[in-house]
Amino acid sequence: MELYTIIFYFFTVITLGSTCIVVFSRNIVRAAFALLFAFFGVAGIYIFLLADFIAVTQLLIYVGGIMVLILFSVMLTSHQINVDAKTGVIQTLPAILISACIGGGLVWVFWITDWKVNSQLPIVETTAPKIGEMLLTKYLLPFEVASVILLVALIGAAMIARREKKV
Template sequence: MSNPTYTVIFYLFAAITLFSAAFVVFTRNVIYSAFSLLFTFFGVAALYVFLSADFIAVTQVVVYVGGILVLLLFGVMFTNSIMHVGQKSEVLHIIPGTLLLAAIVGGLLYTFYTTHGWMPSETMLQGSIVERIGFETMSRYVLPFEMVSILLLAALIGAAFLARFDKPGK
């Protein structure tokens, strides 16, 4: 099961994901940052495929690449042309960010080395995982599902309210 070709492909996608995520954080141009976020999202989807989570991988591509990233790109491009705002962002707070990164990586490494039993289970799930997700979402988790939809609607209304452009003098 540990084919060397799969290992090389996994590390290739992991490297693409990490380098594009670092480019998202450290670039000063918002457009370049958004386009490297595209590679980050696709890399994460590829890693989901390697984890045999095909449904989550497709959801990652459809929701994040097809929805969020396109919305982000249109928002940046339209805002720039309407309000004549520069597309440069300042990278500030390097020291606190580095300390936070070190703390998170330290916590993850501690969890990784102190947790036993990382091997996958030998038992396979029976039936379609999509059917099980749909059943659980619409039966046991219908209230949290609806609460999240209301929260997202409120966030969308708030974002539209904050993003409206008031002309000076009116």
């Protein structure tokens, strides 16, 4: 499948390229915008893993929600504070250790996973109904806990916003 290979590499390049910009850019707003493309690329790769629901959710939550939030905070503060993002090296040893641990973990997972490479175009079936069923049967408790936590966060946010208004 020539076309699919091209699209796959397209998404890979987008993801890797924009994450490099996120890490190396000195302009914090540009870094934030590059993060958007990284999220987008990851969504594309999810589709190749046949996780269509997660891909669309990635777009909705990360691009539509979290990205806008990050951009809001970056845009509204960068002009006022006028501080450039720090790009120097501060704590070399802990940084190397943590990065090595994470990198090693990723490589280890990559090696032990039994990759089922499929050269044929697989039958695309939606994962949404199965995810829904699992969430309401086997994983009901985590699902409910997550909802309660989100509700608490929502009420908390509303409380903070209200208090500020009174002062």
